[in-house]
Amino acid sequence: MKVEKKGEGIKFPYSEKVLEHFRNPHNVGKIENPDGKGLEGSPACGDMVAVYIKVEPETKVIEDVKFESYGCASNIATGSVITDLAKGKTLDEAKKITWKQASEELGGLPPIKAHCSVLAVEGLRSAIRDYEEKHGLVTEKEPTTEEVIQRRLKHVMNPLTGLDIIRTNLILKTSVEAGVVRVVVDLPADHQFASAIKEDVMDKLGSLWDVERVDVVFTA
Amino acid sequence: MIYLDNAACTRLDERVLEAMKPYFFDTYAVATSEFGYSMGIDAKEGLENSREGIASKLGANSEEIVFTSGDTESSNMALKGVALALKEKKGKHIIVSKIEDFPVLNTAKTLQKQGFDVTFLDVDAEGFADLEGLKKAITKETALVSIQYANQEIGTAQDLKAISEICEEKDVLLHTDATHSFTRLPLNVKELPVDLVTLSAHTIHGPRGIGALYIRKDTPINKFMDGGFQEFNMRAGVENIPGSVGFATAVELVTEEENRQLEAMRDRVIEKALSEITDVTLNGSHKKRLPQNANLTFHYVEGESITLHMDMRGFAVSTGSACFSRSLEASHVIRGIGGDHERAHGSVRFTFGRYNRMEDADSAIEAMIEIVARLREISPLAKK
Numbered sequence: 181m182k183v184e185k186k187g188e189g190i191k192f193p194y195s196e197k198v199l200e201h202f203r204n205p206h207n208v209g210k211i212e213n214p215d216g217k218g219l220e221g222s223p224a225c226g227d228m229v230a231v232y233i234k235v236e237p238e239t240k241v242i243e244d245v246k247f248e249s250y251g252c253a254s255n256i257a258t259g260s261v262i263t264d265l266a267k268g269k270t271l272d273e274a275k276k277i278t279w280k281q282a283s284e285e286l287g288g289l290p291p292i293k294a295h296c297s298v299l300a301v302e303g304l305r306s307a308i309r310d311y312e313e314k315h316g317l318v319t320e321k322e323p324t325t326e327e328v329i330q331r332r333l334k335h336v337m338n339p340l341t342g343l344d345i346i347r348t349n350l351i352l353k354t355s356v357e358a359g360v361v362r363v364v365v366d367l368p369a370d371h372q373f374a375s376a377i378k379e380d381v382m383d384k385l386g387s388l389w390d391v392e393r394v395d396v397v398f399t400a
Numbered sequence: 401m402i403y404l405d406n407a408a409c410t411r412l413d414e415r416v417l418e419a420m421k422p423y424f425f426d427t428y429a430v431a432t433s434e435f436g437y438s439m440g441i442d443a444k445e446g447l448e449n450s451r452e453g454i455a456s457k458l459g460a461n462s463e464e465i466v467f468t469s470g471d472t473e474s475s476n477m478a479l480k481g482v483a484l485a486l487k488e489k490k491g492k493h494i495i496v497s498k499i500e501d502f503p504v505l506n507t508a509k510t511l512q513k514q515g516f517d518v519t520f521l522d523v524d525a526e527g528f529a530d531l532e533g534l535k536k537a538i539t540k541e542t543a544l545v546s547i548q549y550a551n552q553e554i555g556t557a558q559d560l561k562a563i564s565e566i567c568e569e570k571d572v573l574l575h576t577d578a579t580h581s582f583t584r585l586p587l588n589v590k591e592l593p594v595d596l597v598t599l600s601a602h603t604i605h606g607p608r609g610i611g612a613l614y615i616r617k618d619t620p621i622n623k624f625m626d627g628g629f630q631e632f633n634m635r636a637g638v639e640n641i642p643g644s645v646g647f648a649t650a651v652e653l654v655t656e657e658e659n660r661q662l663e664a665m666r667d668r669v670i671e672k673a674l675s676e677i678t679d680v681t682l683n684g685s686h687k688k689r690l691p692q693n694a695n696l697t698f699h700y701v702e703g704e705s706i707t708l709h710m711d712m713r714g715f716a717v718s719t720g721s722a723c724f725s726r727s728l729e730a731s732h733v734i735r736g737i738g739g740d741h742e743r744a745h746g747s748v749r750f751t752f753g754r755y756n757r758m759e760d761a762d763s764a765i766e767a768m769i770e771i772v773a774r775l776r777e778i779s780p781l782a783k784k
Binding site for chain 1: 701729777779
């Protein structure tokens with residue numbers, strides 16, 4: 181039997197659309213004095229995205245949006261598409277943009293790269309949240325509960341797997357009492373990723389309005 | 401495509417293919433048929449001449465060379481073979497450096513799971529094994545020390561003489577993975593007390609799927625594959641005679657002049673990267689490194705983005721970034737030399753081979769200058 185290429189053969193892991201956005205990303209850069217700003221990921225995880233928005237105060241329409249990326253092709257392409265989708269939308273509409281939409285726009289993303297591209301969506305959402313907090317649009321201050329902690333920790337990546345630390349069961353226990361949050365991480369303290377994860381956890385929880393201290397505890 | 405990933409694999413030299421051809425089409429008998437018919441004798445001669453050629457390059461006797469399927473098998477054979485042979489007589493302790501390539505590192509981890517005590521020896525900021533740490537780590541229970549000659553990623557070449565002297569003094573066996581250094585850096589087992597050496601053809605324009613393990617005479621080692629009695633009863637299976645002939649031919653074809661050319665290309669990339677791009681770190685030793693390897697971290701940018709842009713411009717290079725690897729874990733070598741995650745993610749390895757010319761080094765670094773500038777423009781980490 182002669183071995184020859186059949187059908188479409190083995191494909192490059194990125195679609196042509198991903199590569200096009202990677203080559204020529206849209207809305208790249210920084211907005212000076214943005215109305216809202218979000219930063220997701222960390223160099224430790226390998227990817228980081230910053231999103232900046234300018235909002236029309238009356239209509240709450242996103243007039244301009246830009247992003248910066250320290251990341252791979254998947255990350256850059258999603259940043260490009262997500263900012264395209266957000267431009268001209270109201271904050272409420274933009275909040276509803278999902279990673280799935282971005283992925284569909286891009287003709288699909290390799291599953292192993294999901295975490296790299298989710299960051300861009302999270303970056304946009306956190307820029308919107310930043311705007312809302314700064315402009316008094318968040319009227320009710322939500323008390324920090326275990327549910328809030330778990331939700332925030334879903335934004336901390338587990339570099340061992342590339343998925344978040346909640347989904348990968350890296351968090352053994354969380355608790356909150358009198359302004360002190362305690363997070364138990366299922367890793368030895370001297371693990372190569374321990375300090376990066378700790379820093380990220382502190383960053384995600386330390387800014388909550390009623391949290392005074394965050395204790396990150398490792399299992400050994 | 402300008403291929404600058406010769407540490408991963410090299411293009412076969414056509415002269416190697418020519419040398420192999422008769423053993424596919426004319427002399428295709430197995431060597432063990434030497435007592436049955438003449439084609440077997442010719443096949444055996446091809447095999448033994450190849451063994452002799454490789455042995456003489458290493459300063460070894462030919463019966464000390466066992467052909468394998470490549471460096472992975474050789475290192476598995478060395479570590480598992482010695483560990484099993486000595487676990488009762490000596491002890492269940494082995495030492496490997498923490499920046500070894502996966503064939504050694506993961507074999508050591510497997511032995512650890514099987515109850516062996518493994519010390520993962522520290523290296524310094526340039527990748528040199530901690531010799532004082534090695535002296536302290538060796539105990540009466542230590543069966544084997546395995547420290548690579550030169551590193552696959554950052555190119556650092558160890559002081560093998562000092563390492564072998566420590567092992568000899570402490571009466572412990574030494575294995576070295578010479579996959580990337582064989583024929584590129586001098587190694588003579590008559591002069592250095594190294595007991596086992598991993599070799600492979602795929603890094604020197606030989607065929608893939610063939611390698612060898614040098615085993616010093618009388619080294620206690622168990623075979624780990626049962627079958628026929630080939631390769632001194634150490635490695636069962638029909639001999640890969642065309643591969644062996646190809647390997648020996650590839651060894652012969654490497655010249656000192658070629659190594660100097662590789663070194664010149666390496667130095668051009670390092671020198672230009674350090675002088676023409678800001679915030680660049682050379683990974684590994686400046687002075688004691690493989691002639692064919694340049695590894696640099698371009699800070700504030702991510703490696704997979706660099707390699708993709710390089711690919712779009714016609715260059716093949718590799719990176720220690722997590723995004724480049726299936727495991728999503730950043731290079732254990734850069735982490736091992738004390739580099740943080742960001743340094744590992746932004747590292748790019750250029751490895752040169754026989755078919756590269758100085759223009760390739762020049763055009764690759766010119767492309768890098770533009771790509772790094774472009775990616776830094778969009779990076780939130782870059783100082784603008």
